Amino acid sequence: MENKKLIYLDNNATTKVDEKVLDVMLPYLQSEYANPSSMYDFAVNSANAIKTARKQVQEFLGADSDKEIIFTSCGSESANTAIKGALANNKTKKHIITTAVEHPCVMNVYKYYEKQGYKVDYIGVNSNGELNVEELLEKVNKDTALVSVMWANNETGVVFPVKEIADEIKKKNPSVIVYVDAVQAAGKVKIDVKNTKIDMLGVSGHKFHAPKGVGVLYVRTGTVLSPLIIGGHQERGKRAGTENVPYIAGIGKACELANENLDYELSEVKRLRDKLEAGILKNVFNARLNTSVSNRVPNTTNIGFQYIEGELILLHLADAGICASSGSACTSGSLEPSHVLRAMGVPFTSLHGSIRFSLSRFTTEDDVDYVIKTIPEIIDKLNKISPYQDELEALRNLKK
Amino acid sequence: MWDYSEKVMEHYRNPKNVGKIDNADAIGEAGSLACGDSLKLYLKIENGIVTDAKFQTFGCGSAVASSSILTEMIIGKPIEEVRKITNKDIADELGGLPPEKMHCSVMGHEALEDALKKYFNEEIEFNLSEKQDKLICQCFDVHESQILEAVKTNNLRTVDEVTNYTKAGGACGKCRSTIKTIIDKYWAEKDKDKPKLTQTQKILKINSVIENQISAELQKDGGDIELVDIEDNKVYVKLHGKCSGCKNSHMTLKVFVEQTLRETVSEQIEVIEVE
Numbered sequence A: 001m002e003n004k005k006l007i008y009l010d011n012n013a014t015t016k017v018d019e020k021v022l023d024v025m026l027p028y029l030q031s032e033y034a035n036p037s038s039m040y041d042f043a044v045n046s047a048n049a050i051k052t053a054r055k056q057v058q059e060f061l062g063a064d065s066d067k068e069i070i071f072t073s074c075g076s077e078s079a080n081t082a083i084k085g086a087l088a089n090n091k092t093k094k095h096i097i098t099t100a101v102e103h104p105c106v107m108n109v110y111k112y113y114e115k116q117g118y119k120v121d122y123i124g125v126n127s128n129g130e131l132n133v134e135e136l137l138e139k140v141n142k143d144t145a146l147v148s149v150m151w152a153n154n155e156t157g158v159v160f161p162v163k164e165i166a167d168e169i170k171k172k173n174p175s176v177i178v179y180v181d182a183v184q185a186a187g188k189v190k191i192d193v194k195n196t197k198i199d200m201l202g203v204s205g206h207k208f209h210a211p212k213g214v215g216v217l218y219v220r221t222g223t224v225l226s227p228l229i230i231g232g233h234q235e236r237g238k239r240a241g242t243e244n245v246p247y248i249a250g251i252g253k254a255c256e257l258a259n260e261n262l263d264y265e266l267s268e269v270k271r272l273r274d275k276l277e278a279g280i281l282k283n284v285f286n287a288r289l290n291t292s293v294s295n296r297v298p299n300t301t302n303i304g305f306q307y308i309e310g311e312l313i314l315l316h317l318a319d320a321g322i323c324a325s326s327g328s329a330c331t332s333g334s335l336e337p338s339h340v341l342r343a344m345g346v347p348f349t350s351l352h353g354s355i356r357f358s359l360s361r362f363t364t365e366d367d368v369d370y371v372i373k374t375i376p377e378i379i380d381k382l383n384k385i386s387p388y389q390d391e392l393e394a395l396r397n398l399k400k
Numbered sequence B: 001m002w003d004y005s006e007k008v009m010e011h012y013r014n015p016k017n018v019g020k021i022d023n024a025d026a027i028g029e030a031g032s033l034a035c036g037d038s039l040k041l042y043l044k045i046e047n048g049i050v051t052d053a054k055f056q057t058f059g060c061g062s063a064v065a066s067s068s069i070l071t072e073m074i075i076g077k078p079i080e081e082v083r084k085i086t087n088k089d090i091a092d093e094l095g096g097l098p099p100e101k102m103h104c105s106v107m108g109h110e111a112l113e114d115a116l117k118k119y120f121n122e123e124i125e126f127n128l129s130e131k132q133d134k135l136i137c138q139c140f141d142v143h144e145s146q147i148l149e150a151v152k153t154n155n156l157r158t159v160d161e162v163t164n165y166t167k168a169g170g171a172c173g174k175c176r177s178t179i180k181t182i183i184d185k186y187w188a189e190k191d192k193d194k195p196k197l198t199q200t201q202k203i204l205k206i207n208s209v210i211e212n213q214i215s216a217e218l219q220k221d222g223g224d225i226e227l228v229d230i231e232d233n234k235v236y237v238k239l240h241g242k243c244s245g246c247k248n249s250h251m252t253l254k255v256f257v258e259q260t261l262r263e264t265v266s267e268q269i270e271v272i273e274v275e
Helices: A019-029 A041-061 A075-088 A104-115 A133-139 A162-172 A245-283 A310-319 A339-343 A365-383 A389-399 B006-013 B061-074 B079-083 B087-093 B099-119 B123-132 B144-154 B159-166 B176-193 B199-220 B249-264
Strands: A069-072 A095-099 A119-123 A144-150 A177-181 A200-204 A215-219 A287-289 A300-305 A354-358 B026-032 B037-046 B049-058 B135-137 B223-231 B234-241 B270-273
Touching: A019 A041, A019 A245, A041 A069, A041 A215, A041 A245, A069 A075, A075 A104, A075 A144, A075 A177, A075 A200, A075 A215, A095 A104, A095 A133, A104 A119, A104 A144, A119 A133, A133 A144, A133 A162, A144 A162, A162 A177, A245 A287, A245 A300, A245 A365, A310 A354, A310 A365, A310 B006, A310 B061, B006 B061, B026 B099, B037 B061, B037 B099, B049 B061, B049 B079, B061 B087, B061 B099, B079 B099, B087 B099, B087 B144, B099 B144, B099 B159, B135 B144, B135 B176, B144 B159, B144 B176, B159 B176, B199 B223, B199 B234, B199 B249, B249 B270
Parallel strands: A095 A119, A095 A144, A144 A177, A177 A200, B234 B270
Antiparallel strands: A069 A215, A200 A215, A287 A300, A300 A354, B026 B037, B037 B049, B223 B234
8 A cells, every 4th residue: 555644534444553562572573582481581571571560450450469370372362261261160050141232252252152052132222232231131040140231332432331330230149150241441431340240351452552362351369260271380380381571561561641631531532532523414415413422432433324335335445544443244245234223223315324433542533523524425425326316315305 | 365356456545436426316235234235326227228328336345346347347338238238247247256246236136126127117017026035144134035146047956155245155154055955946947857766766867978088078078986885965076087187177076077977967066076
């Protein structure tokens, strides 16, 4: 690609590595290559890098102890370790509760357990993407082994009240394990696990400016967990494999930076997101906001463009240098549109044309202004191709 | 990211003949909003020649490209020629489509077929046959005739291929076994003219074709083939010499070996390469 414009609004897919994170990592990719388990002085820096990172993560997640932090390779590994590790120690109970809008890395683990004879309840959401918490709590019974709820949804950004959910579950049945997928919450909401009843929580580095290939699993002291990866003694026997020192140092730094930038995310990033959202809705007559709840992560908006298709929109956005993503079937090749938007009952007039814009602390005012200016031109061009001219005309008149 | 051809990109970026024809002689429709793609094709026909064509499409890049190129393919052509266009022709003209996107070319062809049926007043006949035409995929509203048409035109053998071409079976998956039966029935029907073989006769025949026809052909290019196993209609083979590891070996197998065995033994043969 030649040096053309790049407006990156797909930060829920992955983020740019912060240069400060890269700086912390580089020595461990160059001169400081010792195995942290080794006995000589040369290994001290490697071992200390992990210690520092573990402290940084502990602080970021608000954990009581750094012994509760396990480094993994990604969000999917964190989820698999937590779920499989907990169920392996809880074989008499065969009931799992989760949501209908979990990320595939969690959802497909439950589909697997369903095939193994587990009963899995998938709790739905309303048209705004908010979880039916009452229904979830009603399902908790004495056979429930695990409840798994994401902190924030990756497609809509809607935040679920995981603290309250965990409190209520433990009141009903203290032996239930609560797992929270916090991949989309990290760096966008305050995570303070010590003041919750959450047993395990997973995050992924590349969603908050660390590189791909490193994640964290928080495991509350006292939670019995069988390791997914068996081998050496690393991570207190909970996750074997020589520690990925540079990446662990990187995610530690990313946690520190996320802590420092949380206020900025909640004020500035949110302001830019709101400006983008309002700008698109004002200038595009067939734009429809898929959820307007205020309790959303500050960086995400999901907008449906009625009577046109998402992949086509993305291709034209890409030509204009704008990176976003779509829950459209055509993008993934799955033929079916996003399970999240379907669970919300988004009407099919805008379901196939839904686009997610996700910002970060690196998004600028110019970026947002450019998108607000460019999108109406693109949508206008694509509207002309649609066979639903009468319907579009009706929407146009409605907006006037 | 899809691996779209230059031609596909050119056509979704700047589609040709977008819009409607007010006094069209025929309008063809395919797909639906609920299913995620739909197409309206407008034709102007004078003295047996398509003098103008326009389209409106709700769909992805390849759906728009398929519609756009279709209008270019038919404008100025006599009806008899236009009738012969298949979905494969549309995909070929675009320089190919990713397998998962072949259904876009099928939608183009269906809209064209619909327009021509209406033009020739075949409405009544069409409705009659539609009654007997079983609905196979409820999710995407795909009938048996559409599946058979795709299997026939594109030489499809597996349920996944049918899903790529027609979308049938791509959502809840309940109809996948029915689709399998339709495919098997179609290819079994094709075997009718061939001598009926018992399993032992079939094995002997496959062995003899590989030894006498296929092996001889491959030896000319410095390679060879070895029959490893036969399981029902699956034929496991090993490639030797210049054939093994050759980057064209997959093509050699799929196109040559499979085709030869299908022509001589059974249309249902599938060839699998083993290490």
